Each structure stands twice: as C-alpha cells, then as structure tokens.
Amino acid sequence: MSSPTQAQSVTDILRQRILVGDIAPGTHLYEIPLAQELQVSRTPIRAALNTLAKDGLLEYRPNRGYAVRHFVAKDLSDVYEVRAVLEALACRIVASKGLEPKAEAVLRGCLDSGDRILAKGRLDPADLTPYRQMNAEFHETILEAADNPWITEMVKRTYHIPFVSDRAILWEDFAIQQRTHDDHHRIFAALLNREAWRAESIMREHIYFAGQVFRNFFERMP
Amino acid sequence: MSSPTQAQSVTDILRQRILVGDIAPGTHLYEIPLAQELQVSRTPIRAALNTLAKDGLLEYRPNRGYAVRHFVAKDLSDVYEVRAVLEALACRIVASKGLEPKAEAVLRGCLDSGDRILAKGRLDPADLTPYRQMNAEFHETILEAADNPWITEMVKRTYHIPFVSDRAILWEDFAIQQRTHDDHHRIFAALLNREAWRAESIMREHIYFAGQVFRNFFERMP
DNA sequence: AACACAGATGTTGTATACATATCTCCAAGA
DNA sequence: TCTTGGAGATATGTATACAACATCTGTGTT
Known part of the structure; x- marks a missing residue:
C-alpha cells in the first residue's frame, strides 16, 4: 500500500x-x-x-x-472568482513584507523556465508537462511565502474541482500563454518592488481571466 | 436523537x-x-x-x-484576513448586480434593529443576543445574495474557528459597536447604489478591524 | 383506475471483533 | 551513562455482522 x-x-x-x-x-x-x-x-x-x-x-x-456532483459553467467561474481574491490576497501580503531570498530564487527559476519554453514561438505538446510544473511552482511558492495557512488550505481545496487546479492549463493558444507568462513577470516585479496593490491586482486578473478561458472551453464541451 | x-x-x-x-x-x-x-x-x-x-x-x-488544535493570535488575524476578502468579494458581486427586493428588506430590518439597540447610548447585556442575531443575519444575507456557494461555504468554514463566527461579538466598547453598525449602514447604501468598489472596501475593513479587536482581546487572555 | 399500505429488497448507519501500527519502558550492551 | 533493541501495552485502522432506514413492488380497497 x-x-x-x-x-x-x-x-x-x-x-x-x-x-x-x-x-x-x-x-x-x-x-x-x-x-x-x-x-x-x-x-x-x-x-x-x-x-x-x-x-x-x-x-x-x-x-x-x-x-x-454535477458541475456547470457557473461553478467554474464561481470557484475561480474565489481563487482570484485569495491568491491576490497572498500577493498583497508577500509584497507588503518583502520576498525571502529563497522564494525569490525559486520564482526566478520559474520565470526562466517559462521564458525558455515560450522562446520557441509555439506550444510544443512535449513542453506541457514542464510548463504545468513551472506554473504550479510559481503559484504555490507565493502562497507559501504569504505564510497564512488558511489561504493555502482554501486555495488547495479549490484545486480538487475539475479544471481549477494550478496544473490545469489549456495548451492551445500561444498568445494567451505568452500574456499569462508576462503576468508572472509583472507579478514578480511587483513583489520585488513591494508594490502591494499592483501585485494584488495583477494576480486577481491573472486568475480571473484563466477562469473565463476555462469557462469558455467548458461551455463548448459535450 | x-x-x-x-x-x-x-x-x-x-x-x-x-x-x-x-x-x-x-x-x-x-x-x-x-x-x-x-x-x-x-x-x-x-x-x-x-x-x-x-x-x-x-x-x-x-x-x-x-x-x-492550538490557536494563537496569528491564527485569528490570518482567518479574519481571509474572511475579509471573501465577504468583501460577496459585497462587490451583490453591488454589481443590484440588491433583490427581498434581501433589501431583510437588510433594512437589520439596520433598524441595530439602530434601536444602540439608541440607548449604552451596551445593555440583555441586548447582546438580539444584536448578535442581527449581525449574523446582515452578513449571511449578503453572502446568500452573492449567489456564489463557494464563498458562502468557505466563510461558513471560518465560523468554526473560535472567535471568528459572525456571532462572536465583544460587547464592551460602545464606540466600537457604534462605528461597526455605521459600517453596516454604509455597506447597505453602497449595495443599494451599486457602488461595487465602495461596498467591497468598507466590508473588507469592517471585518479586518473586527479581527484586530479580537486579536487584542485574545492576547490579553490566560 | 387510482390510491394506500404491507412486505420484500437493498443500501446506509452502527456496533464490535480482529489486525496493525505506535509508544513505553526496561534491560542489555557499548 | 548513554544508546539501542525488543516485549508488552495501548490506540488506531479494518473487516464484518447486524440494525435501521429508504425504496420498490404487488395486493387489496375505494
């Protein structure tokens, strides 16, 4: 076992x-x-x-x-709305108190990894797994850095819903992934500069938009 | 049974x-x-x-x-921080789409009830229970009106923590209760006028402050 | 024909016996 | 003296039998 x-x-x-x-x-x-x-x-x-x-x-x-349980499109946007404010809160907290060197290094690694994958100019299916890994690490590092177990726990709970995990990625539209990864760059910059409102706002939109993308996808499904 | x-x-x-x-x-x-x-x-x-x-x-x-589980002061502020952004989110949603007449009536009733209790100019211990009831109804009505079961469920989950329920009230300082109830008036006005950002901001501070009050109280305990 | 009720059937809720993992404590050895 | 290993005690994990509840079915009544 x-x-x-x-x-x-x-x-x-x-x-x-x-x-x-x-x-x-x-x-x-x-x-x-x-x-x-x-x-x-x-x-x-x-x-x-x-x-x-x-x-x-x-x-x-x-x-x-x-x-x-039966999930409908509204469930998806509802959950993403919650995830958005929670992870945005985490960003605000981290920005307020500053990034630990260790977390900063991990986030830099994530940015580099994403940069390299997207430098190809297209979405190679073979890159999905490492990209997914990078994305999860980015988000989870920020959550951990916020040092508020309640945020972490509640966000993790949303991951148990179909299409909501930080490992759920639609690997189809290059432009969207490029923009999404650019969000990561800006979030990192905001955390580094201790711009709390900026980190919060970008993260909120970052996740809210992901929710919209999945909702669209979900509504076109069987 | x-x-x-x-x-x-x-x-x-x-x-x-x-x-x-x-x-x-x-x-x-x-x-x-x-x-x-x-x-x-x-x-x-x-x-x-x-x-x-x-x-x-x-x-x-x-x-x-x-x-x-052993709770320390930090747990209290951590949980209240989460509750603050979640209930603030609910306010934003309700303000965006407007109040249903039924919910509006309930909230008006809560405001009246609070007004009457505080009109005495002091905190009568006999009023604690109805005030507590009123407070719970106010917050829960807004949560229901937001029509996002995930927010409701996560907020309710925080109620299971000592000192975090919407029924937990420190019935000691009249000035604080007066200010708190005034928050309710303003939140209601914002919801009615569909001022999303305003409703969100007031609610966030409303709950965040309550968390600080409880944290102070908690730290002075045995 | 429609309805109500009784019994059959099957599923979940509870009690209890047994299996297994952890902890305690003492003794043997370094 | 300190460490280590293991036997016994104790608590949790699992299996299973039984009880209670819900649903289905068929019969009898209106």
Whole structure:
C-alpha cells in the first residue's frame, strides 16, 4: 500500500477517477461494489466518501449515500472568482513584507523556465508537462511565502474541482500563454518592488481571466 | 436523537465543546473514552473526528489520532484576513448586480434593529443576543445574495474557528459597536447604489478591524 | 383506475471483533 | 551513562455482522 492508510489510498483513487471523468457526474456511489472492486472493506470506502464530500466533489444525503456532483459553467467561474481574491490576497501580503531570498530564487527559476519554453514561438505538446510544473511552482511558492495557512488550505481545496487546479492549463493558444507568462513577470516585479496593490491586482486578473478561458472551453464541451 | 445520524450529533457536540473551550487545545481525543461517554460506538466517533479535522478544529496524524488544535493570535488575524476578502468579494458581486427586493428588506430590518439597540447610548447585556442575531443575519444575507456557494461555504468554514463566527461579538466598547453598525449602514447604501468598489472596501475593513479587536482581546487572555 | 399500505429488497448507519501500527519502558550492551 | 533493541501495552485502522432506514413492488380497497 503506498499511502499510510487504505482510507487515504481509496480517497486518492476515487478523487482521481472523478476529476478525470472516469466516473460520470450524477453517478451514485454504492459502497459495497466499490469495496469489492478496490479489494477493501466498506470502512475505508466510507471514510473516503466522507472526505470527498467535504471537498465538494460528492453530494451527501443522510441515509441515502453519495453521488458525484454535477458541475456547470457557473461553478467554474464561481470557484475561480474565489481563487482570484485569495491568491491576490497572498500577493498583497508577500509584497507588503518583502520576498525571502529563497522564494525569490525559486520564482526566478520559474520565470526562466517559462521564458525558455515560450522562446520557441509555439506550444510544443512535449513542453506541457514542464510548463504545468513551472506554473504550479510559481503559484504555490507565493502562497507559501504569504505564510497564512488558511489561504493555502482554501486555495488547495479549490484545486480538487475539475479544471481549477494550478496544473490545469489549456495548451492551445500561444498568445494567451505568452500574456499569462508576462503576468508572472509583472507579478514578480511587483513583489520585488513591494508594490502591494499592483501585485494584488495583477494576480486577481491573472486568475480571473484563466477562469473565463476555462469557462469558455467548458461551455463548448459535450 | 435530534440529528438524522449519530455521527452528526456527535460532530455537533464535540464541535461545541471545543469552541466553548470545554476541551482544552492540545488535548488528544481518544476514541474509546469518547464512545463510552457519549454512549455510542467508535464508528460515529471516528466519523465526527474526521469531519472536525477537515474543518480545521483538530489535527490528524495517521495511526496517531486526533488532537485539539492550538490557536494563537496569528491564527485569528490570518482567518479574519481571509474572511475579509471573501465577504468583501460577496459585497462587490451583490453591488454589481443590484440588491433583490427581498434581501433589501431583510437588510433594512437589520439596520433598524441595530439602530434601536444602540439608541440607548449604552451596551445593555440583555441586548447582546438580539444584536448578535442581527449581525449574523446582515452578513449571511449578503453572502446568500452573492449567489456564489463557494464563498458562502468557505466563510461558513471560518465560523468554526473560535472567535471568528459572525456571532462572536465583544460587547464592551460602545464606540466600537457604534462605528461597526455605521459600517453596516454604509455597506447597505453602497449595495443599494451599486457602488461595487465602495461596498467591497468598507466590508473588507469592517471585518479586518473586527479581527484586530479580537486579536487584542485574545492576547490579553490566560 | 387510482390510491394506500404491507412486505420484500437493498443500501446506509452502527456496533464490535480482529489486525496493525505506535509508544513505553526496561534491560542489555557499548 | 548513554544508546539501542525488543516485549508488552495501548490506540488506531479494518473487516464484518447486524440494525435501521429508504425504496420498490404487488395486493387489496375505494
């Protein structure tokens, strides 16, 4: 078993399946079939379902069990709106108190990495994974630097929603990625210069816009 | 049994005890003694502990159980900072799209109620409960009006932290309450006039300041 | 034909026994 | 004296049996 407890393994497996779309929205999750399929008893299954419900991926009704939540376009913009103000808050805090040298170095690394990838002038599918990695590191470094566990925790919770993670990237439009990465440059500059309002504003728009892009994409889906 | 399931009853009981301070921070919660005391088996106890841990009231370590989280002054300001931007976001949204007549009526009622209580010129202990009720209704009405379940859910989650609920009020300094209630008037005016930035700014400061007040209070505690 | 109710069926909620991981403490060795 | 290893105790993790609740089905009544 990879995770310390089976309950956690089951949680990860089910979360993955739901996020990937392997289990369709609206599907009722029956405990006994899941237990048989995953070769565990109902106990860890129930713990996992409980966790996923609190993450917002499942809906729970007492005595009636759990069903996969149905997401619509509005959910996406709603969540991104929340993420936008939270990460913007983190930026304001970091800018106010200044960047630690260590965080500064990490952010510089992210900028360089993005610069190199985009220097090609086109979006190579092979670059998606490292770009995604870079993006996640950029955002998470700022969150950590804000040193407010509540912000971090709430933002991470939004990552559990389909299309909301900082690893969710639409690798299609070069112009958009270029602009997005330019945002990163400006956010970094603002943090370095301790321009709190500027860092806050850019980050808010940075994430809000991403939400709009995903909403558009989502609305054109099956 | 009042709640539909024992697990939920136990959750409510334990949450109350922790918030009231009946169970001291740092206390390790053993499943078997709790089960015996509450006259249930370990199963609903475990479900409750799981829930409270996800709410942030308990800390969980695999194979080592749950302990009541220890809150320090910084936690308070951190949480209030998050609550401030979230409720401010709700205000901005409501102001942008305008107040529904129903919500407008409720908010007017809150303002009247507060006016009447404060007209006495002093803080009567007997008025604390209705004032608290009024305050909760004011904030929750705005949250509902924003029609973004994610904001509501995350703000409600912060209420589970000691001293952070919209029902937590320091009923000591008349001048502070007067100013606070005046904030409510101005927030209402801004929502009515659809002044998004104004509603957002006042609400942000309104809650941020409350956080400072509680932090001061908290730091002078045993 | 429509409705109400009783029983059958299946799913979730709870209790409890067993498995496993962690902690305590003491003794043996360096 | 300090470290280390392991046996026993204790607490948590898991499996499973049973209880309670919800739903479905079929029958009888109006």
